[in-house]
Amino acid sequence: MSELRQNIATKEWYVIASDRAKRPKDFKHKKPQREDFAHSEKCPFCPGNEHKTPPAHYVLEHDGKWLVRVVDNKFPAFKPEGGRKRTVEGIYRKMDGVGYHEVIIESSLHNDHYTKMSLPHLESIIQTYLLRYKKAMEDERIEAVILFKNYGPSAGCSLAHPHAQMIAIPVVPLHMRGRLDNAKRYCDDTGNCVFCVMMNDEDKERVRVVTENDSFIAFCPYASGAPFETWIMPRRHEPDFRNITDSEIKDLAWIMKDLFSKYYFGLNDPDFNFAIKSPPRDESNDRSFHWYIKVMPKISKVAGFEMGSGMYINCTLPELNAEFLRNVEVPATV
Amino acid sequence: MSELRQNIATKEWYVIASDRAKRPKDFKHKKPQREDFAHSEKCPFCPGNEHKTPPAHYVLEHDGKWLVRVVDNKFPAFKPEGGRKRTVEGIYRKMDGVGYHEVIIESSLHNDHYTKMSLPHLESIIQTYLLRYKKAMEDERIEAVILFKNYGPSAGCSLAHPHAQMIAIPVVPLHMRGRLDNAKRYCDDTGNCVFCVMMNDEDKERVRVVTENDSFIAFCPYASGAPFETWIMPRRHEPDFRNITDSEIKDLAWIMKDLFSKYYFGLNDPDFNFAIKSPPRDESNDRSFHWYIKVMPKISKVAGFEMGSGMYINCTLPELNAEFLRNVEVPATV
Numbered sequence: 247m248s249e250l251r252q253n254i255a256t257k258e259w260y261v262i263a264s265d266r267a268k269r270p271k272d273f274k275h276k277k278p279q280r281e282d283f284a285h286s287e288k289c290p291f292c293p294g295n296e297h298k299t300p301p302a303h304y305v306l307e308h309d310g311k312w313l314v315r316v317v318d319n320k321f322p323a324f325k326p327e328g329g330r331k332r333t334v335e336g337i338y339r340k341m342d343g344v345g346y347h348e349v350i351i352e353s354s355l356h357n358d359h360y361t362k363m364s365l366p367h368l369e370s371i372i373q374t375y376l377l378r379y380k381k382a383m384e385d386e387r388i389e390a391v392i393l394f395k396n397y398g399p400s401a402g403c404s405l406a407h408p409h410a411q412m413i414a415i416p417v418v419p420l421h422m423r424g425r426l427d428n429a430k431r432y433c434d435d436t437g438n439c440v441f442c443v444m445m446n447d448e449d450k451e452r453v454r455v456v457t458e459n460d461s462f463i464a465f466c467p468y469a470s471g472a473p474f475e476t477w478i479m480p481r482r483h484e485p486d487f488r489n490i491t492d493s494e495i496k497d498l499a500w501i502m503k504d505l506f507s508k509y510y511f512g513l514n515d516p517d518f519n520f521a522i523k524s525p526p527r528d529e530s531n532d533r534s535f536h537w538y539i540k541v542m543p544k545i546s547k548v549a550g551f552e553m554g555s556g557m558y559i560n561c562t563l564p565e566l567n568a569e570f571l572r573n574v575e576v577p578a579t580v
Numbered sequence: 581m582s583e584l585r586q587n588i589a590t591k592e593w594y595v596i597a598s599d600r601a602k603r604p605k606d607f608k609h610k611k612p613q614r615e616d617f618a619h620s621e622k623c624p625f626c627p628g629n630e631h632k633t634p635p636a637h638y639v640l641e642h643d644g645k646w647l648v649r650v651v652d653n654k655f656p657a658f659k660p661e662g663g664r665k666r667t668v669e670g671i672y673r674k675m676d677g678v679g680y681h682e683v684i685i686e687s688s689l690h691n692d693h694y695t696k697m698s699l700p701h702l703e704s705i706i707q708t709y710l711l712r713y714k715k716a717m718e719d720e721r722i723e724a725v726i727l728f729k730n731y732g733p734s735a736g737c738s739l740a741h742p743h744a745q746m747i748a749i750p751v752v753p754l755h756m757r758g759r760l761d762n763a764k765r766y767c768d769d770t771g772n773c774v775f776c777v778m779m780n781d782e783d784k785e786r787v788r789v790v791t792e793n794d795s796f797i798a799f800c801p802y803a804s805g806a807p808f809e810t811w812i813m814p815r816r817h818e819p820d821f822r823n824i825t826d827s828e829i830k831d832l833a834w835i836m837k838d839l840f841s842k843y844y845f846g847l848n849d850p851d852f853n854f855a856i857k858s859p860p861r862d863e864s865n866d867r868s869f870h871w872y873i874k875v876m877p878k879i880s881k882v883a884g885f886e887m888g889s890g891m892y893i894n895c896t897l898p899e900l901n902a903e904f905l906r907n908v909e910v911p912a913t914v
Contacts, residue, residue, distance in 0.1 A: 248657055248677030250751060252666075259751045261677060263657045323582055323597045323885075323893045332586075337781045338802050343582030343595060394884030402883025413885055417584060417593045421890020424758060447671045468672050521888025542887060549736025550728030551657075551747055553876060554855025556755020559657045 251469035255440045257428045260469040261559040268561055270512075270570035273473055273545055277514045278398065281406040284355045290320075291351045291407035303348065304377065306370055313367060314374045315351040322347035323413060330387045330416050346382050346414040350374055353408045359515075360506040361576075368499035375410065375522070376495070380488055382414035383527065389418050390526040393487075398517025401544045418526045426529055433534035441536035445479050454568040457504045461497035464505050466568040471558030472546050474513065474567050476505060478539040485535040487524035504576065509543055512574035517544040585803035589774045591762045594803045595893040602895055604846075604904030607807055607879055611848045612732065615740040618689045624654075625685045625741035637682065638711065640704055647701060648708045649685040656681035657747060664721045664750050680716050680748040684708055687742045693849075694840040695910075702833035709744065709856070710829070714822055716748035717861065723752050724860040727821075732851025735878040752860045760863055767868035775870035779813050788902040791838045795831035798839050800902040805892030806880050808847065808901050810839060812873040819869040821858035838910065843877055846908030851878040 248263040290298035293311070304316040328342025352371050353363065360368065375393050382391050395410040396403040432440040448454055448465040456464045456476055464478045478501055480494060490498070509516055524530075524537040552558055582597040624632035633651040640648040662676025686705050687697065694702065709727050716725050729744040730737040766774040782788055782799040790798045790810055798812045812835055814828060824832070843850055858864075858871040886892055 247659060247662060250675045250677055250749075252673040254672055256754070258754045261657050263655075263677065321597075323595050325581060328581060335802075336785065337777060338588055339586040341584045343584055343597065390889070392885055392888040394888045396883040400881070402881040411885070413889075415584075415889070415891070419889045419891040420590070420592050420758070424754070443671060451670065468669075519884035519887050521884050523888065540887065547734070547736040548882065549730040550853035550855050551726055551745070553853050553874065554726040554728045554857065555724070555747075555749070555753045557749070557753040 253467060253469035254432075254444055255429065256425055258469070258471075259557060260471050261557065262469075262563065263559050263561045264563055268473075270474075270562065270567050273516075273543075273562075274512070274514050275516070278517070280357065280398075280515070282357050284357055286356045286407070289356055289405065289407050291315075291349075291405060291409060292356050293354050299349075304374065306374060308370075312354060314353075314370055316374060316378055317349050317351070319347040319349050319411065324415060326385075328387075341416065344387055344416045346385075346388070346412065348378055348412045350378065350410045350412065351407065352410060356407050358408045359510065360503055361510045363503065365496070365499050365503060368503055369495055371410075372490075372495050372498055372502075375412070376488065376490060378412050379522075379524075382412065383488065385414070386527075387416050388414045388527065390415050390422060391524070392521060394519065394521040396519055398544065401517040401519045403517070422526060425523075426525060426532070426535060429534040429536075430532070439483055439534060439536050441479065441538065442483050445481070445536075453565045456508065456568050456571045457501060459497045459500055461494045462501045464501055466564040466571075468564060470564050471560055472542055473560060473562040474509070474516075474543045474545065474571065475560075475564075476541045476571075478502075478505065478541065480537065483533075483536055485525055485532055485537060486530040487522050487537040488530070505541065505571075507576040508571045508574040511576055512571055513543060513545075518542060519544065587801060587803035588766075588778055589763065590759055592803070592805075593891060594805050595891065596803075596897060597893050597895045598897055602807070604808075604896065604901050607850075607896075608846070608848050609850070612851070614691065614732075614849070616691050618691055620690045620741070623690055623739065623741050625649075625683075625739060625743060626690050627688050633683075638708065640708060642704075646688060648687075648704050650708060650712055651683050651685070653681040653683050653745065658749060660719075675750065678721055678750045680719075680722070680746065682712055682746045684712065684744045684746065685741065686744060690741050692742045693844065694837055695844045697837065699830070699833050699837060702837055703829055705744075706824075706829050706832055706836075709746070710822065710824060712746050713856075713858075716746065717822065719748070720861075721750050722748045722861065724749050724756060725858070726855060728853065728855040730853055732878065735851040735853045737851070756860060759857075760859060760866070760869060763868040763870075764866070773817055773868060773870050775813065775872065776817050779815070779870075787899045790842065790902050790905045791835060793831045793834055795828045796835045798835055800898040800905075802898060804898050805894055806876055807894060807896040808843070808850075808877045808879065808905065809894075809898075810875045810905075812836075812839065812875065814871065817867075817870055819859055819866055819871060820864040821856050821871040822864070839875065839905075841910040842905045842908040845910055846905055847877060847879075852876060853878065 300318040306314040324345030324347045328344035391414045393412045454465045520541040525535045638650040658679030658681045662678035666675045725748045727746045788799045854875040859869045
């Protein structure tokens, strides 16, 4: 029989359809065709084509060449011009699409992958996320920053060259408000951060842990909405991503390399999305929240039921998925 | 400049990225390859293969052959066994996946489409939705019913034969609760149903209306999350789909045929999802709610930003989309 499980942090119910359950190894699909060359003449993110992107906001150099490069999205969903004022249009409210929409080009190599990168390279990427995140938040019109990566076509990625994106927005999304409210209510009731409670329980139970080190623990949530969904959570209670420490950045680089290598070798290089979940401006000191990274391999499709209910059906057991990922052997040469 | 628009009913903000805007005709992609034969030996939903599905719950016959047939989903996410009791598993809550998961086979023809069906056939389909919806709600363990259709592979549909699905669940999804709360608050503040206010405004403004008749109006919402998103709303204020009248069913059949023909001919037969949005059991008499059908052509991809924020970027203008769909000429032979 399938069961419903409630995520203690989000209060969302997920269907864990173990009757139609697939085994973790069933997800080892054929390896997708990726553009497997180090340089592409046509790619606007490849060295030599810097003129094809808007001017760089930030460039990190290494050995006289750039390693990480930040530019505006060529087709930005948000632009810096405009204000926070809501205007009324008939019965509706609208406002300027004021904000930032940047692309963080994560490597000069067209076919680079977290799996292949050195740890210092990954640290530089995270340092760049942090720098641009902080910079966006200096603008008081910005309410929230979403830092995310789309990897592969089914994850909504149109350019193969490794990159993440940052979108800084002038409103608090309803969805984010809901999560904050739930965390606040939990904290009002119990005095605890619900994310710490969840993490400590995962740490104690061990069954859903995928990988970990001194600063982070990565686990498949008890109530997860899709196969192999993984949360990377800092062990230190801290609401805001902006307060990550240097040693935590080192540890996060290691976790990302390890987790994405497990995806790569265990699930055959699946498409995925991740997003940093950190609170909006006014809640950045709110002790009831705790930042983390949500990672979703793009393996199952969202359809009419999800659209109608806002609920998700997961046809795998998080415990089996975590065990599977734990046991993936990452070749030593990586 | 792009703008943010707030949906008055859901309180969600959507990014209308008119800078990166595509014109409606840009979405007229190449016609997808569909299985274009009236009968398939392999298809479990085709006549002659009835033994390949679980036994029928309901069969509607016409001229000695079946027209509509309802069976259990072969891999159900929910089953009738179990109770509503939540149990505690460590720090978490879980419950039985009790409910119903049925498939409504909408035609005996493998390659049938709403566009090609007669109006009485479409009425029979809606009558069948209603019958199964009511039947599921007779079970007091059921809190909510989601009736939906996935059409085409990118909409999550694995079998080409025309079918819809019904999932009846023992919890109220958080997302649904949020919508109910918003509608309630609006009604507390203003004394009005927010859906009636929205519909009356669309009816008056005309710019986002796609099609209409005496009982229904179909429009692209002012703040819509995806290209060509359309809401079909009954003109008569009524919280619960179960109270649809016979004459409204006739009118809904006409609207569905017209709308999906406009998609078919105007957008080249796109994949789509729809879901009936009707309140859960305990709110079925709540005057602040108003049932409707949400239709989403599957044209754009959901990615990391949407996952991180719960917000959607729509790179089209609802006004242009509605105008485009209004002007699609449906061949008279259909």
